[in-house]
Amino acid sequence: MSQFSRRQFLVTALASAAVASCTRQNQSRSNISTTASRIVALEWVYVENLLALGIQPIGVADIRGYKTFVDIEPKLAESVVDVGTRQEPSLEAIAQLQPDLIIGTQLRHETIYDALSAIAPTQLFNPYPDSNTLSQFDEMQQTFRAIAQRVDRREAGETVLRQMQDTFQAASDRLRSSKQNTRSFILGQFNEATPQIRLFTDDAMAVQILNQIGLKNAWKGQLDRFGFNTVGIEAFPKIEQASFLYIAGENNTHLKQLRENPVWKGLKFVQEQRLYPIGAETWVFGGPKSAQLLVEKVTATLTEK
Known part of the structure; x- marks a missing residue:
């Protein structure tokens, strides 16, 4: 980062997270309120969801892998920035993009939630729920609708689901x-x-x-x-x-x-x-x-x- 070192960034991020919220649930409710447009997606399914809703993310984890394994239209724009791996995304790279929303998974990103939330409002979803309470297929649709609502594309989201x-x-x-x-x-x-x-x-x-x-x-x-x-x-x-x-x-x-x-x-x-x-x-x-x-x-x- 141009203005301060990696160590300074991490210290600042973690400190800001502690001040911003006492609990993850409260932070999510208080910070995620306005329509997001500059979005970083740390898992491929959420990249796909944004593209299906007509939104190009500004940052994506492991772009090369996404392009290798996910074959849907529309394609990811060449201008999208790679922010590291899905398991260990770069906090510095994400911060430099100045996002207004970060989307990830509980499985991979729970441990860095506070640091991510210090950069921008962060939503973590669970694509692998307890099968006794919610099927993976139902969770996929539920999360897709949540993202559509967050980016103010609910009508577009319902159109995509009807087409499916x-x-x-x-x-x-x-x-x-x-x-x-x-x-x-x-x-x-x-x-x-x-x-x-x-x-x-x-x-x-x-x-x-x-x-x-x-x-x-x-x-x-x-x-x-x-x-x-x-x-x-x-x-x-x-x-x-x-x-x-x-x-x-x-x-x-x-x-x-x-x-x-x-x-x-x-x-x-x-x-x-x-x-x-x-x-x-x-x-x-x-x-x-x-x-x-x-x-x-x-x-x-x-x-x-």
Whole structure:
């Protein structure tokens, strides 16, 4: 920073946070009152939400990662400033942008909430609520509406959600007419970093979205806060009757190796050609636009064969 050192900044930020509010709840209520326009988003789902509402954030955590994994329109403007990683955003970079709102997650940013709030009013959401009280899909919509209200785009927000539901209805009708909604599915995700595969559970938002179009999840693994279990090939024989939807690039190293595995080759969904790729850039932790894109991709791949 140009006027004072990093240490001075951190000391000032923390001191200001202590003065500004006795509790996080009171600070949120007292500081977040006016319409925000200069917004820093520290998690990709909130970047997506702002773009869906017609707002370009001024700062985003891990822009490169966002552009790699989140494939929605409109795109992020080249003028948006990268403010570090999602897990450890740069307080200095955020402060230099002089935002009037910072949006993050409880999971990543709870520990720096006071420092963030000293820079600008800060809202932290929880995309992974207790599944007994609120589903991930419902939380996504609830948070989207909260952000729309905060930026005075409530009507635009409801339009986006209606478009999402219209896409769901059209997909449901298409799958029903093609009789592709009669077989259960499993949803997997391959990662270059590990040979193991993520299988999404019933408490995952992606599964809840696919339930909306009439598909039923065959994977009944242990429910997990993040909505998936990490498994090896030994998990698949029990669910080989289902169709396998998967997220991976065609050049994924572990997917290539799996195709040469005798156990894999013997699975019924492999032998019966019920393997359905939906692309490596399919983001299953996003907002309404990503939900819409997921449904479009799943419907297309299930009905084109």
